[in-house]
Amino acid sequence: MTLPALAADHPPIELARVAFTQLTGEHVERIAPLSRGWGHLSWTVRTASGRYLIKTGIRRPHQCDLFRQVAAQQIAAAGGVTTPLVVAVGDGGGPLQRPCYVQTWIQGTDGSTALARLDTEGTSQFGRALGQALAALHRIPGPRFAEDCAGTVTYPSWQAACTARLQRLVTATENAKALPAPILYAVADRLTALIDGLNGDITPRLTHRDAYLPNTLLLKDSPDAAGLLDWEAAAFYDPVWDFVKLGMWVFDTHPQLRGAFLAGYTAHAALPDGFEERLTVYQGIEYLAAFPYFGAAWPDEAMLDGFRKLLADWMDRHHLAGARS
Template identity: 35%
Template structure:
């Protein structure tokens, strides 16, 4: 079998013909891709090879997401080469500019209190900028190949899909699943019909935020982006970031609200989306990619949602 580095060098000799390759280094920075840092006489680049999501549609949606982010003024790495299957690797891959910095998950604990305040404010402000990219439809992608006639239809479809998957994998007991179905549907009845589609990242945790010199740099990795109600992003922001770093919450919401003033209805919508999104964790971490630690964390989140969060909004109606 041909050496892995030789395969990559051969690929780069064709895709970066005008570059002298000085060094290639395999990186451990992604769950969904195999990543290589490419050093050339013209600068550094990143090669990302799809591993978990291998279909061409997902790949093309990821490339399109980055293009939309760049066009909106985001500091996103420009894609130089994008090749879908069939190709020499027999895997979808792309090469993009290298953006210096490190992921915030590894660095945030070393920030001073003032640095955390500034970081969280800029993070919130940048997410608001991303959410200001409007779509013409709701869809389980950005390309519009999986669009629905309404936001209510998409949310209903996603809920029904996840309820079915949970009954198939048998990680949660049927009583809990039935309880979630009842509570989510009750909240869904009160969902506004006036929500507009916007660019939604759908995978916001600190490893997808870059920092440099203890300052916010940018949001990265748009492989899960879709045209949703952008408030869906707050599910992971709350569970994955603010649960561990509550000191970041206030500054983040101030930065976000600077563009989108917070409305009472937002809390209701986020609560509904939390219930649905927490259901997704059990087929994923229970069967597809087993992880007992993550299952335990999401079981805690789910029980808290059932016993505390969902009750707050039961019986309330927000203007449809």
């Protein structure tokens, strides 16, 4: 299936209105587009029964992508995580001519916007609430290690999952030519050794894999309650993986959240044995993943430059010789 390209802005609002009614059977009283995000186009909808959101993907736009997101979101909600409920799913044959889904609306403010408005005590409360939300997520078990919650690709062990991901990244980075080959192979060799040394007792848990402030929600303007949004990258992984993006995009940029987050998290789920050793493996893999992504799939030189520095620091920590750029 070849999807029609998205318009520079939202498709005509009438198409979203008709799509919503076809999927839910409800008359739309009011509909308005949300500002365009990185991963989705969305419209807020008001009906007699309440408020909803209708969404269609940008980066992951196909039907299979949508089902993976929906599966993760419903599993998270059933496991006690505060997140919108998906109430209807449409294929690409509807008015939008793209797969879409309808979810409930949760009243709140995204974490990035909310943090700018909070005082010191409110920031601490929100940090603890975020930690509690991630701990709840990480208590949800998976049947096997998998690249998504629909079980599209699964693995017999965590080492097998990490090795397969690394091999895909090496090939993609070679093709993107965004990283010199000597650096790529030095990093890949070290990661291979580190993966081989991972604890064999790691078990699959629901992992968000895109846990940064715009994907969090401060609920009803109360900083002591938080939710999670946007499940397009979710998988059954080692939950320590979530601490890579938390480190880069939350703790490093908002260090005042670190202590409160960890206090909230560890009140409900202890950090596992070997946490730092596991985290450094996943950092290396995620830093490497940026090069085919921002070097070819979604070119962004500023992001690439930032990841070059992160990877160089990672190489220094692991005493890898050779040029850094």
